[in-house]
Amino acid sequence: MSDSDSQRDHASIFSVAEIESAVGAIEIPGGAAAMREAMSRRHFNALRMHRSAADLDFETKPVDWYSLGCKATATDVRPSRTLAYAGGDFYLQDSGSLLALAAAGCDTDELAGQRVCDLCAAPGGKASALLEAIGDDGFLLANEPIRSRIAPLKYNLARTGSDRYAISSLDPDRLADKVGSEFDLVLVDAPCSGQALVSRGKQNPAAMTDKQVQHSASRQNRILDAAVRLLKPGGRLVYSTCTFAVDENEAQMQRLVDADWGTPASVTNLSDYQSASGCYRLWPHLHDCAGAFAASMQLADSFPTRTAKLSRKKSRNETRVSEKQLPKDWKQWYRESASKPLNYHIDGSVLFGFAADAPAWVESVAVAGPELAYRTGQTWKPSHEAAMRKGNAAMALQTHEVDEASARNFMAGSTISCPDRGWRIAQHQDRPLGWIKSDGRVGKNHLPGSARW
Template structure:
């Protein structure tokens, strides 16, 4: 690598690694490993391996992860733009595998941008449950939201909040919480030379203070008996074992679930050997630390969010618990004069707001009745003229900065519904009245991704019985959804967003 490693860092690594230090130092002469993770919201691992032109080698700690060959450019294939895989550093795939997410879980990804781990969590949820992805930095939430949209996540919410505010809004609410904590980034020195240049001897201590505050907030938001995974991409003990030791001393109801010292994972240091480390001289990946923490299941006073009223999850989001409020119930609240957050929206008792919301929902449902089957379930949330379908009622997000309150459906203009790109990317071909599959092999998929108009004869369209030929078409790449087009008289008008296009 071109950047010179700081002398203080070198000396400390010699002290940590002893006679292994030279093996560690030699890794800086090697090329970092690349990887992709299959998006099982859209495609199975077996199907992707059969389709992909990339040479793929399994990653031991992630059943959906694969190393890519040196020089491979997975971002320059139409399958990337169809959201069939996420390009991710191999070691970064490990923390979510330790979280143990299953469909139906309520999951919080507290430091989520740019979204690699959130998309991995979403794939494990398979559309059943709730994912709240948060990042404190507003600029970074843009990439986070876009990645969740590209990968077809329907049950996700993106927040731009301080962790303590989320904990106050959702005390004892989440089954699983991931903290991929901000850190000094020492484990990424080989891959990112800017991190080397920014590092100073005081950097680890600065981040350790921040990490402990985030852990405390996560403890408040975790349900009794829940699981919390803490990870960093650094080597410093004060940010890793040190942060966990401080947390455990202050939270006696938590304990470490041992994961270290097995398979690809090396044990943590000292009394926290049950935590795990990935060392670049021992695995094909960058440096990582992980700790799995579990609450002992004792009651947490005042921790349960009321799930019988406005924060009840929708049927699609939380099938495990009771009868939940449907999107239609949310509409009835609006009709009864309850505006955003279940409160009156103005001097007219919310009637004007309710009327506007009902008109927007009516426009969407008219469009969905012709275009979608079945109509997706969830809680409608209207921000201006933009409509979302959320796994939570809007009242549950009151006071929080929501970048994306749910699955973005589209926009209502002059009484007409215009479907959004994220609606298309999360649909399956059989859910749309009209669909079209473009080939990745002959260049037509790339033409679509560039925004070009295509000549498409009507016999190539897949149209459900009773549906007209003319109208919105779900455009797919080799059978996997990528965006919208509008077909009429043999021509497909391209609706692929300018900001997403192939360059």
């Protein structure tokens, strides 16, 4: 069965009446029948451009609600098989998911230098945008409660080229207890009934049932209550879902406002999509995307703060190490430190380098972060995540510039010619692609399987 057939089958499960009932007390612009038909169509992913990205070599059209978003105009273009994508110039995601990033101001400079948290961060589409937006002086905590989802989150954060982050894996309530009121902005992309996922063929009939909506809403209540506790007084909460039900969307924000915890924070650039004060919607039949909801609220200045509980409990295998204790081949791979000093930690077979000016609570909650090296048996090797570092975060000593043909061969997993010996980063037009280890003739490919074409 093709993807389009699967999408039609999923959308045809629901009647117009079922869709109207599931959405709830809000008028569907253009009607539920048009919405139902649009949910059976494929919506191509958008490109969320990195701020330092080079010009693309294919034509695009803009995403109206996000200035760093665009879509390929030709349907036969495969952005994920371009060297620009391999080098981290853009991230692929449904254009609806960019609504929350617009609400957070990720396509402006307003997050530069701020301390932000993505509370439900995997697979990293929104977290990586936040990381790019905070720049060289901000800090991101990407929290993913489900441990099995951390691997793609790590990979996508590394693609940004930044080292200004840590990854935690805690229930939101427990994270709020441990960290306290620390953040200028918290983004909650909440688990939901997933009604918008129907248009991607990824959801079952329960998505439209009241039982599923109420179950999701109850879960969201708890997550949002924890998110508020993580904010500094006057901080900002951005909330998003991939569902249409009012009970999971506008009603959630109204609950917080009614509790006098904050006030809606309007986003001027999103006024065309407003559904309630501080709330915004995209519809599959109007905006060529799966659909999305996002809202912005400013926490009351009088909201009580909570102090971090900084008890330091190391994992069984974790050790902070000095530069003198780093792997013996370290100086063949990296400068001694990036532009800002690092705190080095070995956790089992992985070496992380956290920014030395990271918040004090990072060491008590982090399960991962900017990876520098990993060990197989007794041998340490430089990590692919470190190869992707850019700008002030770059650490690699040696690079090897390759032409387009060699770059494509490298991304496919092949060896490439290299006249210099040792470890170095293959790069194309100054975009890092990954590590090679050369014997002076051939560079052995150390690109991880997940990054290969």
